[in-house]
Amino acid sequence: MILGVDLGGHSFALGFVRDGSVLSLREYETPRSRTAEAVSAALRERIDEMASGIRVDGIGIGVPGMLDLEREKVLRSPNFPGWEGLPLRYLLEKSLGIPVRMENDANCTAIGEGLLGAACGLKHYIVLTLGTGIGGGIVIGGRLLRGGHGMAGEPGHLVIGGTNPCGCGGLGHLETVAGADGIERRAKEAGIKPDLKSLWEQREDPRVEPIWRDALEALGASVASLVHILDPEAVVLGGGLGPAAGFVEALEPIVKRHLGDPYRSLLDLRIARLGKAAAVIGAASLFLPDSEERLC
Numbered sequence: 001m002i003l004g005v006d007l008g009g010h011s012f013a014l015g016f017v018r019d020g021s022v023l024s025l026r027e028y029e030t031p032r033s034r035t036a037e038a039v040s041a042a043l044r045e046r047i048d049e050m051a052s053g054i055r056v057d058g059i060g061i062g063v064p065g066m067l068d069l070e071r072e073k074v075l076r077s078p079n080f081p082g083w084e085g086l087p088l089r090y091l092l093e094k095s096l097g098i099p100v101r102m103e104n105d106a107n108c109t110a111i112g113e114g115l116l117g118a119a120c121g122l123k124h125y126i127v128l129t130l131g132t133g134i135g136g137g138i139v140i141g142g143r144l145l146r147g148g149h150g151m152a153g154e155p156g157h158l159v160i161g162g163t164n165p166c167g168c169g170g171l172g173h174l175e176t177v178a179g180a181d182g183i184e185r186r187a188k189e190a191g192i193k194p195d196l197k198s199l200w201e202q203r204e205d206p207r208v209e210p211i212w213r214d215a216l217e218a219l220g221a222s223v224a225s226l227v228h229i230l231d232p233e234a235v236v237l238g239g240g241l242g243p244a245a246g247f248v249e250a251l252e253p254i255v256k257r258h259l260g261d262p263y264r265s266l267l268d269l270r271i272a273r274l275g276k277a278a279a280v281i282g283a284a285s286l287f288l289p290d291s292e293e294r295l296c
Contacts, residue, residue: 001055001057003058004062004279005280006109006283008062008064008276009132010029010132013280015280020116020281025280028046034079034081040091047096057287058100058287060102060103060108060285061092061283062102062105062280063103064077064104064132065104067103071102071103072087072088073087073088074086074088076169078133078156101287102283105135105279106279107137107144108279108286109137109272110136110139111281112277112281112282113273115281116273116274117272117274125233125235126138126230126235127235128155130180130238132180133175133181134155134156134178134219135156136154138153138232155222155226156174156179158222158225160218160221162176164176177214178218180196180240183196183199184199190211192207196240199212200212200247216254217254220254221254223251224255234270235269235270237271248269255267
């Protein structure tokens with residue numbers, strides 16, 4: 001049995017995967033500190049709990065952040081402080097005594113949605129995970145786009161301008177405005193309860209509307225730029241925000257406003273179908289030979 005893990009942001013998910021189906025998917029709150037020690041301890045505890053009496057042949061882990069090309073180390077995880085240079089795969093494998101493979105969490109989501117979800121049947125698509133930050137997985141010709149150093153597909157770090165510091169060390173990146181942490185930060189500064197779900201439900205409130213106006217504008221312009229560069233068959237919106245009621249309807253006209261004429265009529269924005277299960281399936285599939293060849 002293979003265990004798939006999505007470390008995510010505010011929460012992490014675990015599930016056993018067999019024959020492409022997720023069994024016993026469970027979700028837990030991520031420790032508030034998000035330090036490597038706290039997250040690793042919580043992960044070990046939950047894995048021991050779930051795997052009691054079950055033979056686990058491997059653990060695939062979706063990790064938020066930028067990984068080295070060999071998928072051994074975390075180079076930068078903007079929303080998880082102190083993870084830089086962490087040899088996570090080795091540490092977990094040594095601790096658990098079970099083979100571990102890891103991939104960027106949004107890439108895992110892209111694989112999962114391509115295998116069984118909203119991107120099934122497509123060869124060229126983008127998956128955006130709109131959560132704590134903004135992750136992305138890009139599939140071109142049925143293969144994940146990893147880049148020369150393993151760090152391709154980071155739409156949350158598209159530069160939109162401004163001086164907001166990003167957790168990656170850069171300035172003015174998309175997720176500082178349109179990621180959950182950035183949105184909640186602005187709400188807190190305005191004296192509003194910093195809860196993403198309630199903020200979306202109150203989006204027409206005069207105090208909240210400017211926050212969403214800026215977030216949607218930045219995200220819509222960024223999606224249009226990605227479409228211009230990559231010409232995908234579809235853009236799939238996942239994470240905690242993508243499937244929210246009314247979100248695609250609010251975002252689509254902004255994207256179209258920024259698109260050139262030949263692209264506008266071809267725009268296909270889709271809602272991710274699998275939720276947390278997508279990354280869990282994608283992570284577990286790291287143990288399948290040529291998992292990307294299986295994208296349907």
